[in-house]
Amino acid sequence: MPKLVDPHERRTLLADALLRVAAERGLMDVSLRHVAAEAGVTAGMVQHYFRTKDEMMIFALDVVAARVQARLEDDPDPRRLVRSLLVQLLPLDADRELEGRVAVAYHAYAATRPDVAARLRQDTIGMRAAVAERIRAAGHPGPLDPDVAATGLLALVEGLAVHVLGGHLAPDDALATLDAHLDLAFGTPVSTPPPAARSGSRA
Amino acid sequence: MPKLVDPHERRTLLADALLRVAAERGLMDVSLRHVAAEAGVTAGMVQHYFRTKDEMMIFALDVVAARVQARLEDDPDPRRLVRSLLVQLLPLDADRELEGRVAVAYHAYAATRPDVAARLRQDTIGMRAAVAERIRAAGHPGPLDPDVAATGLLALVEGLAVHVLGGHLAPDDALATLDAHLDLAFGTPVSTPPPAARSGSRA
DNA sequence: TCCTTCACGTTGCAGGTGCAACGTAACGGA
DNA sequence: TCCGTTACGTTGCACCTGCAACGTGAAGGA
The missing domain is CATH 1.10.357.10 (Tetracycline Repressor, domain 2)
Known part of the structure; x- marks a missing residue:
């Protein structure tokens, strides 16, 4: 296996970008391209880690729930x-x-x-x-x-x-x-x- | 003046359609065309009564506020x-x-x-x-x-x-x-x- | 009768959307 | 060295969006 990347870390990075977009510009402005731009990556990479937009949205929700729990x-x-x-x-x-x-x-x-x-x-x-x-x-x-x-x-x-x-x-x-x-x-x-x-x- | 139509009545009709769309499919699905379809009119008519989408959204908010007040x-x-x-x-x-x-x-x-x-x-x-x-x-x-x-x-x-x-x-x-x-x-x-x-x- | 005015309907456009398809570079096991 | 797998990047497509522009039919005052 090449490149050895932690997928969960990448997904979390993208989820953070999504949360920032959602908080600052509203959920209506959450799109693959906006999230990608906010994260400083290409839209293709977002698609690589989340097969669908809904999957990304739910993962982001899991991230905040886990953080609240952890605090x-x-x-x-x-x-x-x-x-x-x-x-x-x-x-x-x-x-x-x-x-x-x-x-x-x-x-x-x-x-x-x-x-x-x-x-x-x-x-x-x-x-x-x-x-x-x-x-x-x-x-x-x-x-x-x-x-x-x-x-x-x-x-x-x-x-x-x-x-x-x-x-x-x-x-x-x-x-x-x-x-x-x-x-x-x-x-x-x-x-x-x-x-x-x-x-x-x-x- | 022709046709004598009460504009407020028309706008309220459209606002009701918008509220139905918002309640059933979420605000993200509120678009000129969807509201028009829900109201059974053309998108052009919606544009005739609301110059912008935001104007329509705020009018709809006024409608519900007035109703709550009236009740x-x-x-x-x-x-x-x-x-x-x-x-x-x-x-x-x-x-x-x-x-x-x-x-x-x-x-x-x-x-x-x-x-x-x-x-x-x-x-x-x-x-x-x-x-x-x-x-x-x-x-x-x-x-x-x-x-x-x-x-x-x-x-x-x-x-x-x-x-x-x-x-x-x-x-x-x-x-x-x-x-x-x-x-x-x-x-x-x-x-x-x-x-x-x-x-x-x-x- | 004409003609302005209003109430729409239609069309078109530039931009954004999710997503599929394909290309490619690089790493690591064989 | 080869080769399969992973991690992306790129391109393209069908669809939807708000909105401007223009067309049209009818009502009513002159």
């Missing part, structure tokens, strides 16, 4: 673990913002591609179960059923992410909202720092 | 009003499911079109202010600051809608989650009906 460091404290899991789904820094834009784009994309939808669903359901389990493990039952609380937290971060990405909400407010709901989910006393100047009437 | 009936009870506002953002029936798919698609689209983003932002901020005001009007302070609660509720329904649309969550569970959080926001006793069989391990 999770084990924490003995259930609430801290859940919080770190949820916080990294919010677009609080430049990297998460890119991933957030990609996520929104993929949710729209999933509406027409059943296999993409299945992939997203699997991730969501897994996280929900994990969150519910940690809430139960925490021991202090709050006002919410753990399953309801987990469902709510997952949906909440999803919505907060969308609102922050759209510029509807300041990142700090998103974080404060998340923490307040974490308090409720974990049955700890609510300690909402006074919201800065959130009025809603000045726009 | 709101005044209710003296703050909580009932907020609930009816939020419930209609969930894809609980076929019509709302179409609108939900459109909304997700537009959120992705807004990432690249600043004017679309501005339109969405305006709606979100308006609703947030309205919800916060009603929570305050209700009188029984709950565990959450009204602004935080309003922000949370809006983000929650956004996320719940995404999860229901993706098949990650059953509509009933979404509704139960919303009601539980409404209880918290309005400071009323939590009355979560026992969740049916929400396990998360059966998918």
Whole structure:
């Protein structure tokens, strides 16, 4: 065998280019040629590593899912673990913002591609179960059923992410909202720092 | 002047066709020709009523916003009003499911079109202010600051809608989650009906 | 009756799309 | 040294895209 190239590395390189294009110009602008240009390679090479465009899109989704998973460091404290899991789904820094834009784009994309939808669903359901389990493990039952609380937290971060990405909400407010709901989910006393100047009437 | 045609009616007809295409096949499949075919007219007529594709997209967004607004009936009870506002953002029936798919698609689209983003932002901020005001009007302070609660509720329904649309969550569970959080926001006793069989391990 | 004005329909174009087919250079085992 | 395999690069094709340009029929005021 010649050339000895790690295919997975190449595919990951291309997936990164795709994610950059998707985040900056939207999924509608993701084409073989744009991805190739972004990666600095020819369109032919992209075709060499992905037989079809859909295959490339799904691989890119796998890449981000794996990275989110990898960023999770084990924490003995259930609430801290859940919080770190949820916080990294919010677009609080430049990297998460890119991933957030990609996520929104993929949710729209999933509406027409059943296999993409299945992939997203699997991730969501897994996280929900994990969150519910940690809430139960925490021991202090709050006002919410753990399953309801987990469902709510997952949906909440999803919505907060969308609102922050759209510029509807300041990142700090998103974080404060998340923490307040974490308090409720974990049955700890609510300690909402006074919201800065959130009025809603000045726009 | 000949032919006497109501332009707004025609544009709305085309916008409806666009919304159907967007909901069923995704925003990537929204093209002048597809919209025209869905509406049963020629592409030339579409061009006659919208000088550019973007103009058509934004008009369609205005149409749904106006409809959501129009469906709101005044209710003296703050909580009932907020609930009816939020419930209609969930894809609980076929019509709302179409609108939900459109909304997700537009959120992705807004990432690249600043004017679309501005339109969405305006709606979100308006609703947030309205919800916060009603929570305050209700009188029984709950565990959450009204602004935080309003922000949370809006983000929650956004996320719940995404999860229901993706098949990650059953509509009933979404509704139960919303009601539980409404209880918290309005400071009323939590009355979560026992969740049916929400396990998360059966998918 | 004419003739302007509106409401479309038709045609065409330059560019982009996914993808198949084919070419080729280089490495490594035989 | 030969030769098969791998890793690309190149070319081409059928199709779709938004949009401009132009054509046409009818309605209604003059």
